[in-house]
Amino acid sequence: AQERYSSIREAECVSADGQRIHLMMNAGLMADLPSLTSSGAEGVGLFRTELQFLVRNKMPKRTELAEIYARVLDAAGGKRVIFRTLDIGSDKVLPYMKPTEEPNPALGWRAIRVALDRPGVMRMQLQALIRAANGRPLTLMFPFIAQYEEFTHARAELEKVMAREQKLGHSVPERVQVGTMLETPSLAYAPQRFFDEVEFVSIGGNDLKQFFFAADRENERVRRRYDTLNQSFLSFLRLIVERCETSNTPLSFCGEDAGRPVEALCLAAMGIRTLSMRPASIGPVKSLLMRYRLSEIRDVIEDAFARGEQSVRGPVMDYLRDNS
Ligand code: PEP
Ligand code: MG
Numbered sequence: 001a002q003e004r005y006s007s008i009r010e011a012e013c014v015s016a017d018g019q020r021i022h023l024m025m026n027a028g029l030m031a032d033l034p035s036l037t038s039s040g041a042e043g044v045g046l047f048r049t050e051l052q053f054l055v056r057n058k059m060p061k062r063t064e065l066a067e068i069y070a071r072v073l074d075a076a077g078g079k080r081v082i083f084r085t086l087d088i089g090s091d092k093v094l095p096y097m098k099p100t101e102e103p104n105p106a107l108g109w110r111a112i113r114v115a116l117d118r119p120g121v122m123r124m125q126l127q128a129l130i131r132a133a134n135g136r137p138l139t140l141m142f143p144f145i146a147q148y149e150e151f152t153h154a155r156a157e158l159e160k161v162m163a164r165e166q167k168l169g170h171s172v173p174e175r176v177q178v179g180t181m182l183e184t185p186s187l188a189y190a191p192q193r194f195f196d197e198v199e200f201v202s203i204g205g206n207d208l209k210q211f212f213f214a215a216d217r218e219n220e221r222v223r224r225r226y227d228t229l230n231q232s233f234l235s236f237l238r239l240i241v242e243r244c245e246t247s248n249t250p251l252s253f254c255g256e257d258a259g260r261p262v263e264a265l266c267l268a269a270m271g272i273r274t275l276s277m278r279p280a281s282i283g284p285v286k287s288l289l290m291r292y293r294l295s296e297i298r299d300v301i302e303d304a305f306a307r308g309e310q311s312v313r314g315p316v317m318d319y320l321r322d323n324s
Helices: 003-008 050-054 062-076 112-117 120-133 148-167 192-197 205-213 231-246 261-269 279-291 294-307 313-322
Strands: 022-027 043-048 080-084 138-142 176-182 201-203 251-253 274-277
Touching (some): 022 279, 043 274, 062 120, 112 148, 120 138, 148 176, 148 192, 201 231, 205 231, 261 279, 261 294, 261 313
Parallel strands (some): 022 043, 022 274, 043 080, 080 138, 138 176, 176 201
């Protein structure tokens, strides 16, 4: 399938009305690295660091992790890599950590909540990331931030680790960019200072949609019940876009929907201009995005909203069919 799109692999993704959209890839394992060149990705928009923890039967050592992260940065050759700190709990259970029995794991002690309560593992991971960067620029993203204070606490942890590394004589990156995932509706309503201080925001559509519709992403019975192109959800995304635009905060989307061409087109039309997806989706998404005018897709979406359509999928599909 990647061959089918090889003619546009090196092309910048620009819509028919001249809007530039950045296409990045999601990764997490060493096996993903060759895709950085074969897919035409502009970088890694989401590196799921927990995968390295999940494929082992004991806690990885700092030196091991540093080696892995260094190889990722080497493979990227200067392209941006967004390392997301450990996102465990809920569906991602580490076999070597005592499981906590929770009635609702998706709403439970997971991701940054674990990291802030028991900071040992995240500190070790941050050290490994800093050592792997070895002076190169580093981009970090915290998962599952639900309120401003969780962001400031996580950032303070990072600053502590940086100071300690410097004291130990390790070179720390001149520039560490710090962003967060937006996966809980609450964060969209965070105080203005959150959007002013955070350096970028990436919408985790898988979790965000789960919490927005109260529909378990693991439950086959309900997970496809609500369309991502539902008017309510798109209106909510529009609010996030507006908040980020007001504070000039770069915004991306890294859930699975970013890799579905029609969804990607609508996300771009709503103003989300960086999409991160599985590598195999980059060709099909780019191909569709380059064929259409985002302003017209936006009009189709707004018209469907105005008519009170529950989902804009039908109207958008009709438009694509009539204008192919
Ligand atoms: C998401 O929630 O959309 C996301 C990208 O993170 P994960 O799928 O790893 O939870
Ligand atoms: Mg998530």
